[in-house]
Amino acid sequence: MKPEPARVVVVGGGPAGLSAALNAALSGASVLLIDSSSRLGGQYWRHLPETWLEQSELHLDLDTGLLLISAVANHPKIEIWSGAEIWSATHEDGAATLRLITNGVEKIITTKALVLATGAYDRTLPFPGWDIPGVMTPGGAQSLIKGNGIAVGKRVVVAGSGPFLLPVAAGLAQVGCEVIELLEANSPLRWLKSLPTLIQNLSKIGEAAHYIAIFNRFGVRPKFNRAVVAAHANQDGELESVSIAKIDSNFKIKKIERVKCDVAAIGWGFTADTSLAGALLLKQLVTKDEGVAVLVDENQESSIAGIFAAGEITGIGGSELSIAEGVIAGLAAAKYIGCKAEISNNHHKTRAKKQKFAKALISSYPVKSGWQSWLTDETIICRCEEVKYSKLKFAVTELGATDSRTAKLLSRCGMGMCQGRICGRFVVDLVANESGISPSDISEKERISVGNRPIITPISIELLANGE
Numbered sequence: 120m121k122p123e124p125a126r127v128v129v130v131g132g133g134p135a136g137l138s139a140a141l142n143a144a145l146s147g148a149s150v151l152l153i154d155s156s157s158r159l160g161g162q163y164w165r166h167l168p169e170t171w172l173e174q175s176e177l178h179l180d181l182d183t184g185l186l187l188i189s190a191v192a193n194h195p196k197i198e199i200w201s202g203a204e205i206w207s208a209t210h211e212d213g214a215a216t217l218r219l220i221t222n223g224v225e226k227i228i229t230t231k232a233l234v235l236a237t238g239a240y241d242r243t244l245p246f247p248g249w250d251i252p253g254v255m256t257p258g259g260a261q262s263l264i265k266g267n268g269i270a271v272g273k274r275v276v277v278a279g280s281g282p283f284l285l286p287v288a289a290g291l292a293q294v295g296c297e298v299i300e301l302l303e304a305n306s307p308l309r310w311l312k313s314l315p316t317l318i319q320n321l322s323k324i325g326e327a328a329h330y331i332a333i334f335n336r337f338g339v340r341p342k343f344n345r346a347v348v349a350a351h352a353n354q355d356g357e358l359e360s361v362s363i364a365k366i367d368s369n370f371k372i373k374k375i376e377r378v379k380c381d382v383a384a385i386g387w388g389f390t391a392d393t394s395l396a397g398a399l400l401l402k403q404l405v406t407k408d409e410g411v412a413v414l415v416d417e418n419q420e421s422s423i424a425g426i427f428a429a430g431e432i433t434g435i436g437g438s439e440l441s442i443a444e445g446v447i448a449g450l451a452a453a454k455y456i457g458c459k460a461e462i463s464n465n466h467h468k469t470r471a472k473k474q475k476f477a478k479a480l481i482s483s484y485p486v487k488s489g490w491q492s493w494l495t496d497e498t499i500i501c502r503c504e505e506v507k508y509s510k511l512k513f514a515v516t517e518l519g520a521t522d523s524r525t526a527k528l529l530s531r532c533g534m535g536m537c538q539g540r541i542c543g544r545f546v547v548d549l550v551a552n553e554s555g556i557s558p559s560d561i562s563e564k565e566r567i568s569v570g571n572r573p574i575i576t577p578i579s580i581e582l583l584a585n586g587e
C-alpha cells in the first residue's frame with residue numbers, strides 16, 4: 120500500500136463533520152471528508168438538492184446549513200467522498216485504517232488524524248404492534264419528507280418524547296398530513312427545573328414558539344403525559360389504529376383510548392452511533408439518559424491520540440452543540456498533523472453553553488421504566504430475528520441468562536441484520552428487569568458492549584473478495 124499523505128480524515132457530513140472539515144482546512148490541513156449519504160448535511164440538513172430552498176420552511180436553520188455545505192464543497196483543500204460507508208476500522212502504530220465501500224468497490228485508507236462525527240439514530244422502544252407497516256420512527260418520517268419529498272400518510276400520530284417531535288409534527292403538517300395527535304410522554308413542567316439554562320438559551324424558546332405557531336396554523340394540539348402503547352392492523356396487515364394511554368410519571372398506564380390513523384411516528388430521542396468508535400476501541404461512557412457516548416477531553420480528543428470525536432457521538436445535544444464540538448475537533452486534528460491552529464477560550468465557552476442546554480434536555484425528557492409494562496408475551500422484541508418477549512424472558516428465567524449478551528446467544532435477540540442497533544439498548548433493560556437488577560445497577564460494561572462490534576455495517580462476500 121502507498122504511504123498516505125498527511126491529512127485529516129473526517130467521517131460524517133453532518134453539522135459536526137462539516138464544521139470539523141472546514142476548520143481543519145482553514146488551518147491549512149488537507150482534508151478527506153467521508154460520508155455514507157449521497158448528499159452532505161447529515162440528519163439535520165437532509166435535503167433534496169433541486170428544491171432545497173423551497174423546503175426552507177422544513178429547516179429552521181437553513182442559512183447555516185447552506186453556508187457550511189457550500190464552504191466545504193468549494194474548499195480547495197477538502198476532498199469529499201459521498202456515498203462511501205466505512206464497514207470496519209482498526210488502529211495500530213499511531214494510524215487508523217479504515218475499510219470502506221464506495222461506488223460498489225471496497226477500499227482501504229490509513230490516517231494519523233481522524234475525526235469521527237458519525238451522529239445518531241432514533242431511539243426506539245418496543246410495544247405490541249410496533250412492527251406493523253405504518254408504524255415508523257419520527258426520524259424515518261422526517262427523512263421521507265426532507266430527503267425524498269414524500270408525505271408519509273394521511274392521518275398521522277406523532278408520539279414519544281423529546282423536542283425532536285416538534286419539527287417532525289410541524290413538517291408533517293406543512294407537507295399536507297393531518298397530524299391528529301402530538302403526544303409527549305413527559306410533563307412540560309419538567310423544564311421548570313432548568314429555567315436558568317433556558318433563559319441563557321433564549322433562541323430555543325424562539326424555536327419552540329416557531330413550532331407552536333405552525334401547530335396553531337394547522338390545528339395541532341400537543342398533549343402531555345400520553346403515549347402510544349399498542350398499534351393495531353387492518354385485514355391487509357397495515358396500520359389501522361393505535362391505543363393511546365394516559366400515563367403516570369413512571370410511564371405506567373392509567374387509561375386507554377383507540378384512535379384511527381394510517382401512520383404512527385414514534386421515537387424516544389436518539390442513540391449515539393458509536394459503532395465506528397467501538398471498532399476502534401475508543402473509551403466510551405454511559406450518559407445520564409443511559410445511552411453510550413465516546414469519551415473525549417477538552418479538545419475533543421478520544422482515548423487514542425490522533426482520533427477526535429464530535430457531535431452526537433460524544434453525547435446527544437443537538438446541531439448547535441455538534442457544530443461547536445466539530446469546530447474544536449477540526450482545529451485540534453489540524454494541529455495534531457502540524458498545522459497552525461488555535462483553540463480559543465471562546466470556542467470552549469460556546470461549547471460549554473450548548474453542553475449545559477444538552478444536559479437540561481436530557482433531564483427534561485427521561486424515558487421511565489414503566490414502558491416495560493406495555494409489553495405482552497407476544498410482543499416482538501428483535502424485529503430482524505422476530506424474537507418474541509416470551510422467548511427473551513425464557514432465556515433469563517429458564518435458561519439462566521443474567522446479562523444481555525448471554526440472553527442474545529440464547530434467544531437470537533440482536534443477532535440479525537441490524538446487529539442490535541435497534542433492540543440492543545432496550546434488551547439490556549429488559550434482561551436486567553427480568554433478573555431483578557435495577558436500571559441504575561446495570562454495569563457500564565454491559566451498556567457499552569451492546570454497540571461494539573468489529574463489523575460496523577453488513578458487507579457482501581463478493582464486495583470483500585473484489586476489494587483491496
Ligand SMILES: Cc1cc2nc3c(=O)[nH]c(=O)nc-3n(C[C@H](O)[C@H](O)[C@H](O)COP(=O)(O)OP(=O)(O)OC[C@H]3O[C@@H](n4cnc5c(N)ncnc54)[C@H](O)[C@@H]3O)c2cc1C
Nearest residue numbers: 131133134135155161162163205237238258430431437438
Ligand atoms: C433521523 C434524524 C433526524 C434529525 N432531524 C433533526 C432536526 O430536524 N432538527 C434537529 O435539531 N435535530 C435533528 N436530529 C438530531 C441530529 O442528530 C443533530 O441535531 C445533528 O444532525 C447531529 O449532527 P452530527 O454531525 O453529530 O451527526 P449527523 O447529522 O447524524 O451526521 C452523521 C453523518 O455520519 C455519517 N456516517 C455515520 N456512520 C458512517 C460510516 N460508518 N461511514 C460513513 N459515514 C457515516 C452519516 O451518514 C451522517 O451523514 C435528527 C437526528 C436523526 C437521527
